[in-house]
Amino acid sequence: TDYTxxxxxxxxxxxxxxxxxxxxxxxxxxxxxxxxRTFPSIxxxxxxxxxxxxxxxxxxxxxxxxxxxxxxxxxxxYMFLGDLIYSDSPVYLSKTVEYFYTYYRRMFDDKYxxxxxxxLPSFFIFSDHELDDGWDQRTEQQYDNxxxxxxxxxxxxxxxxxPISGGGVYYYSYNYGDVSFFVMDTRTYRARNSLDNDSPSxxxxxxxxxxxxxxxxxxxxxxxxxxxxxRVKFLVCEIPFTLNDNRGDSWSGHMHERTIxxxxxxxxxxxxxxxxxxxxxxxxxxxxxxxxxxxxxxxHKGRRFYEFSASPVQAFSIRLGGSSGSFLRNRxxxxxLHTYSGTSVLGHMSVDTTTTxxxxxxxxxxxxxxxxxxxxxxxxx
Numbered sequence: 001t002d003y004t005x006x007x008x009x010x011x012x013x014x015x016x017x018x019x020x021x022x023x024x025x026x027x028x029x030x031x032x033x034x035x036x037r038t039f040p041s042i043x044x045x046x047x048x049x050x051x052x053x054x055x056x057x058x059x060x061x062x063x064x065x066x067x068x069x070x071x072x073x074x075x076x077x078y079m080f081l082g083d084l085i086y087s088d089s090p091v092y093l094s095k096t097v098e099y100f101y102t103y104y105r106r107m108f109d110d111k112y113x114x115x116x117x118x119x120l121p122s123f124f125i126f127s128d129h130e131l132d133d134g135w136d137q138r139t140e141q142q143y144d145n146x147x148x149x150x151x152x153x154x155x156x157x158x159x160x161x162x163p164i165s166g167g168g169v170y171y172y173s174y175n176y177g178d179v180s181f182f183v184m185d186t187r188t189y190r191a192r193n194s195l196d197n198d199s200p201s202x203x204x205x206x207x208x209x210x211x212x213x214x215x216x217x218x219x220x221x222x223x224x225x226x227x228x229x230x231r232v233k234f235l236v237c238e239i240p241f242t243l244n245d246n247r248g249d250s251w252s253g254h255m256h257e258r259t260i261x262x263x264x265x266x267x268x269x270x271x272x273x274x275x276x277x278x279x280x281x282x283x284x285x286x287x288x289x290x291x292x293x294x295x296x297x298x299x300h301k302g303r304r305f306y307e308f309s310a311s312p313v314q315a316f317s318i319r320l321g322g323s324s325g326s327f328l329r330n331r332x333x334x335x336x337l338h339t340y341s342g343t344s345v346l347g348h349m350s351v352d353t354t355t356t357x358x359x360x361x362x363x364x365x366x367x368x369x370x371x372x373x374x375x376x377x378x379x380x381x
């Protein structure tokens with residue numbers, strides 16, 4: 001495990017600030033004392049914010065100074081949406097576990113990254129560059145060393161417990177009061193990107209994970225359920241959901257499962273409106289990966305959904321309109337509301353469930369704190 005370890009603390013109270021310090025039993029070494037705040041109880045209403053983003057390309061000679069903006073925004077937690085390392089850049093030198101450990105040591109050695117992790121609850125999922133660009137090899141080749149060993153040792157052990165035990169499962173869900181989140185794994189189960197976009201065999205999340213996504217979406221909607229209904233649900237993925245991302249690597253290149261998921265959401269919404277299920281169901285989508293910041297208004301069967309994509313947090317940008325940035329398009333059913341190409345952005349979400357109709361506001365920040373845009377999410381119900 002490359003000298004990584006996890007210590008579980010139990011018996012903590014909700015919405016409480018704690019101070020802690022890590023030191024060795026013989027005091028041979030110690031770390032400075034730090035603080036963290038626990039999440040509110042379920043299903044309490046709250047007003048809070050969180051930040052999200054993907055793509056962290058740390059060169060050996062530079063610090064991740066763009067993380068300083070996170071501290072200024074004082075969020076409740078951070079969602080790291082993939083490409084925490086670029087093990088394939090510029091080229092692979094090895095595929096051993098020690099090779100991948102080296103990249104994580106470099107990342108976790110950064111003082112700004114350490115500061116965030118020591119004080120702020122953080123959630124992670126991997127993307128392709130933890131493995132290789134456009135990864136669609138499932139668990140073959142370097143997957144075991146890159147994910148089951150290196151990524152698991154440094155990162156996955158920090159995440160909530162997956163819904164299925166036995167190891168090798170990296171998708172999960174969690175709650176912040178009466179708001180819930182499902183974080184997908186879209187690399188372990190995906191079929192080859194080269195398959196036809198509409199092929200029923202072209203999986204993105206696989207049947208078992210899709211069942212868990214459906215379970216998450218339905219949670220609290222059954223009239224006789226003892227589980228409280230979350231006021232807002234976030235579906236979180238390392239790659240964009242919008243059809244305006246024209247890459248075969250994204251959800252638009254895996255239309256079979258995308259249609260299953262969006263059909264299920266709209267069917268649930270219909271059922272809540274005709275009284276078959278409790279409701280309402282409110283869903284917001286978050287993503288990264290593109291090296292372009294963007295916001296989208298997606299439409300499916302007459303229903304409107306918002307997606308916010310933040311990337312990169314600190315890495316190289318993609319030039320909009322250039323040969324590499326030409327994958328973004330506009331379709332009649334999906335609208336691209338905003339785009340920005342730069343070397344560092346940060347997505348921010350403000351959520352307030354203390355009101356009759358919850359409010360959700362998205363802000364995209366540039367690394368220097370300048371606001372690129374804001375979007376007030378308009379729910380249909």
